[in-house]
Amino acid sequence: MSDESVPLALPLSRFTTDMCEATNLYRELQKPLLRYLVCLGLSRDEAQDVLQDAFLSLHRHLAAHGSKESIRSWLYRVAHNQARNRQKSYGRRFAAPLDAGVESIADHETPERAVLKKEKFERLGKAIRLLTESERECLLLRAGGLRYREIGEVMGISTSTVGDTVERAIKKLAEQCNV
């Protein structure tokens, strides 16, 4: 093998590895990230757009030999910032949909269970309204499967602060909902 072929072979193998990693990340995070974006206040279509843009940014980041450390929190931060920018440009209040409440329950529920579930969600919606914005975001990111360290990286706060915030938020909800 000549010396010239080595520099060509290395980026190709790295490119393949990066693409596999991006594909695995997409499979893992597509659903929770989409749910996170919808819960932040985007419509389903807007959330899909932001999701695609975020993974496009991921491809560019990997192609530019960007750091692979904390790639999940990096992806959430990119999506989070894009969602904020969209909401600013449309003049909407951030995190409004968590206030909006759940209008419909899944069709497979019996009517009695659907009514009970709806009442429970209404109580939960009222309790969520009492949370601060950082508490809501911490809970949303936690529901998306992020570790406390990753939540701290997305929000720019320390891990211990995330732990305290999550603990406080869950206990507030439990008190309000009388769980």
Added chain:
Amino acid sequence: MCDYSGRLVAWLDREMQADEESEMERHVATCAECRNCAADLDRMSGAFEDYCEALAQTKVEHKAIRVAPIFWAAAAAIVLAVMFRYPWGQVASPMQPPSMTAVRKIDSSPSLPVEAAKNVRAPSEADHHAARRRAADRTGKGAASPGLCSGQGCAPRKVQGQSANWVAEEPAIQIAIPAEVMFPPGAVPEGVSFVADVSIGADGRVEQFRLRPLPARFERRTDQP
């Protein structure tokens, strides 16, 4: 309140160091209050995730494809194509007989009744000679060549029934339209059809459009030698 109760969520989320976690497990196994509290917080976490999931499902938006603009655009495109296809596709001189394209189109239409198809006026010899007469009148050669139509059973004379301001530039197209297509049944006597004379300008636009009733019996008599 128990001292360990402030770290229950972190313990449930497995966010503790290994030694802290084992210590917490030993405590929860012995403290009923922390055990119950941990169960409540775990339920609350699950309820919040269910709420987010239900919210995400609620906000599914179904974008209906707006059919109306597409439909009207397609209809307009078809009408324009039908209107402008024949003038652009044919270049006919005044001395050529009228094109049969439009007549054949109507004849071959399966939706027309049989009688309608019978009433479609085919270009006859008389049409051919009328066109030649009009061309001769315009160029002033009609009088100089009276034998233009000699031997064909017609004389050089003005066409009856045409208004003074109607001058067909070129009888390139004659579209025979059965009366049954345009009027309700019974509105027009049987056997009457209409001929549309269309004059196309240099820019491709329709300059004149004239609808002429045409009794079929009259046509049959003139067609016979």
